[in-house]
Amino acid sequence: MNIFIDNKSGAPIYDQIYSQIKSQIISGDLKENEMLPSIRGLAKDLRISFITTKRAYDELEKEGFIYTIQAKGCFVAPKNVELLREENLKKIEEHIEQIIKLSASCNLSKEDIIEMIKFNLEDL
Numbered sequence: 001m002n003i004f005i006d007n008k009s010g011a012p013i014y015d016q017i018y019s020q021i022k023s024q025i026i027s028g029d030l031k032e033n034e035m036l037p038s039i040r041g042l043a044k045d046l047r048i049s050f051i052t053t054k055r056a057y058d059e060l061e062k063e064g065f066i067y068t069i070q071a072k073g074c075f076v077a078p079k080n081v082e083l084l085r086e087e088n089l090k091k092i093e094e095h096i097e098q099i100i101k102l103s104a105s106c107n108l109s110k111e112d113i114i115e116m117i118k119f120n121l122e123d124l
Contacts (some may be wrong), residue, residue, distance in 0.1 A: 012014045017056035025065050025076055
């Protein structure tokens with residue numbers, strides 16, 4: 001598992017850890033039931049506070065991406081199809097917002113956007 005902490009980023013460190021692990025789970029880089037590094041081990045490797053790492057793991061567990069077994073560690077939770085669908089819907093909505101902003105700067109009409117989408121859907 002690769003985690004990169006960007007000290008120049010405005011994002012909190014726990015959020016950077018959370019986002020990167022979540023992304024690796026969604027992409028399949030981290031497999032179901034795969035053991036994650038221990039909270040203390042990851043904190044030591046990243047040279048950050050144990051509390052920061054724990055917060056990231058707690059958020060991941062709260063959202064159903066990982067589970068914990070006492071005295072054994074944290075593991076990647078089996079993929080929840082509905083959860084992954086929701087994540088992808090959120091990404092699509094973000095892209096649509098970007099399309100709307102870009103289209104406004106080009107003075108594109110709704111019809112132009114719909115036509116572009118239909119054209120791209122023909123390739124599927």
